[in-house]
Structures are given as structure tokens and as C-alpha cells.
Amino acid sequence: MVESRYLPLLLLLLKRRVHAKPVKLSTNALSDELSISQQSASRWLSELEQTGYLVRSSAGISLTQKGLEELRGLHSSLSAAFQPTGSLRLRGRLFTGLKEGKYYMAQEGYRRQFKKKLGFAPYAGTLNLRLDEPASRAPLDLAAGERIEGFKAEDRFFGGLTAYSAIINDKIRGALVVPDRTHYRKDVIELVAKENIRKELDLKDGDLVEVRIDFQ
Structure with missing residues (x-):
């Protein structure tokens, strides 16, 4: 040494x-x-x-x-040493986003990697939450997560992201995704799952949603 x-x-x-x-x-x-x-x-x-x-x-x-x-x-x-331990709970209000998630999550380059690394191919769409306490997401900046690499398709480049396995409202297993580039500020998180989260949990804009991330 x-x-x-x-x-x-x-x-x-x-x-x-x-x-x-x-x-x-x-x-x-x-x-x-x-x-x-x-x-x-x-x-x-x-x-x-x-x-x-x-x-x-x-x-x-x-x-x-x-x-x-x-x-x-x-x-x-x-x-x-810096890797968080235990569980992180985030709470936020559901809102309708820019509706770009449907297009991106339908790309095979993402779906294939999600299936391999997180065990599911995501529903074509993201659930967007505006956090009650934006600072509560700080441990994510230190967590490793699963890396989903960017790729080229349809004559354009699709950026990479980091995904964290998550439990949504203690019912649906999915992932919190953090794109390398995003239009949103730090007070917004995006969620994906193999099912339509909004429909499965009968959610509407303004509803409070809780997300749990278990660190290894």
C-alpha cells in the first residue's frame, strides 16, 4: 500500500x-x-x-x-464507507409530468437492461412525485444503485440513468430512476414498475405516495 x-x-x-x-x-x-x-x-x-x-x-x-x-x-x-445503510423513505405528491417517460421506457435498450439488472421490464411510463422534503433524497447521492447505460437507437442517443430498487406504498415493487440529464429539479423523483403504478394503486394527481428504498 x-x-x-x-x-x-x-x-x-x-x-x-x-x-x-x-x-x-x-x-x-x-x-x-x-x-x-x-x-x-x-x-x-x-x-x-x-x-x-x-x-x-x-x-x-x-x-x-x-x-x-x-x-x-x-x-x-x-x-x-459512504454507502447508506438501512432504509430510506421518501414522501411526495403525485403530479402529471411531461409525458416523456412513456416514450423512453418503451425503448428496448432500457427494457432489456432493466430486466437483466432489476428483474422486470418497466411499464411504458413513469410516476412523478414532488417531494415534501427535497433534502430527504440526499442519501441517494451516496448510494450505488444499478447503472442503466445509455445507448444509440433510431439515429439518436438515449442517455443513461441510475435505478434504485423501491417499494411503492408498501405494495408495488419497482424502482426510483435518476436520469443523467433531466428537466426536473431535485424536488422531483420518477418511479417505474412492471405495472401501471397509477392504475394499480388507483392514484390521482395530488395524492401522497410513499417510497421505500432498502440499502444493502
Whole structure:
């Protein structure tokens, strides 16, 4: 395991994407960004190179596989530490949205991934809730969820999203979906299930709906 004093430098190099290709960085630039002396920056680079975490060449600095694995391990440890536990309950009022969910959830590229990763193909449509307390959704920003990747179809690109398994009104098993790009603000959440949630629960605009998400 790399010494903790080197982590700021390794993280800075990762931010500069030296894992993708060599990047030319002077010790002056590194010392300024890390608020250390130029001599310390030069020594850290030399020591990290000697221990196999990076390589330097005429093309610049690049991270080795060993350096990448070290940072991946750090990422995994931090993700596990910040991952929420227990259950999250969200409450919101139903409203009629922009009606784009029907088109998107009908796309086979989404349906196939939902079936594989969440165990169901979604009904063509989303249930939209405006949260009573928007801040209550904050744990979602730390939760891993299931990644639904974007794809190209019909000569256009459909963006990715993150889905969280959810129980709606303690009756319907579905998912809360968070698109990478959305027209809605943080006070709105979107739900999907294999059935028409609105119809199955006999809901109308303005009704209060509760969503439970169980974190692993």
C-alpha cells in the first residue's frame, strides 16, 4: 500500500487523466497545486517511480497499473464507507409530468437492461412525485444503485440513468430512476414498475405516495 503522504499527488495525477495517456507536468506546476515545495514534488515523483506507481518519459508522466489499482482500492473503500445503510423513505405528491417517460421506457435498450439488472421490464411510463422534503433524497447521492447505460437507437442517443430498487406504498415493487440529464429539479423523483403504478394503486394527481428504498 502506498504511503498516505503520496495520495494527494496520485489523486492530482488521476484528475489530470495521466492514466489515459502521458501528460507533461512540471514540478513547479505540481508544487503550486499541492502547496508543497518544488523539491518535495520532485522527490515524491522520483519515489513513486521507484516503487512502481508511475513512469516518466519524454512524453510525460503516466500512472502504472499498480498506481491505478491503488487508487481503485481507495475508491472502493471510500464508496463502501459512504454507502447508506438501512432504509430510506421518501414522501411526495403525485403530479402529471411531461409525458416523456412513456416514450423512453418503451425503448428496448432500457427494457432489456432493466430486466437483466432489476428483474422486470418497466411499464411504458413513469410516476412523478414532488417531494415534501427535497433534502430527504440526499442519501441517494451516496448510494450505488444499478447503472442503466445509455445507448444509440433510431439515429439518436438515449442517455443513461441510475435505478434504485423501491417499494411503492408498501405494495408495488419497482424502482426510483435518476436520469443523467433531466428537466426536473431535485424536488422531483420518477418511479417505474412492471405495472401501471397509477392504475394499480388507483392514484390521482395530488395524492401522497410513499417510497421505500432498502440499502444493502
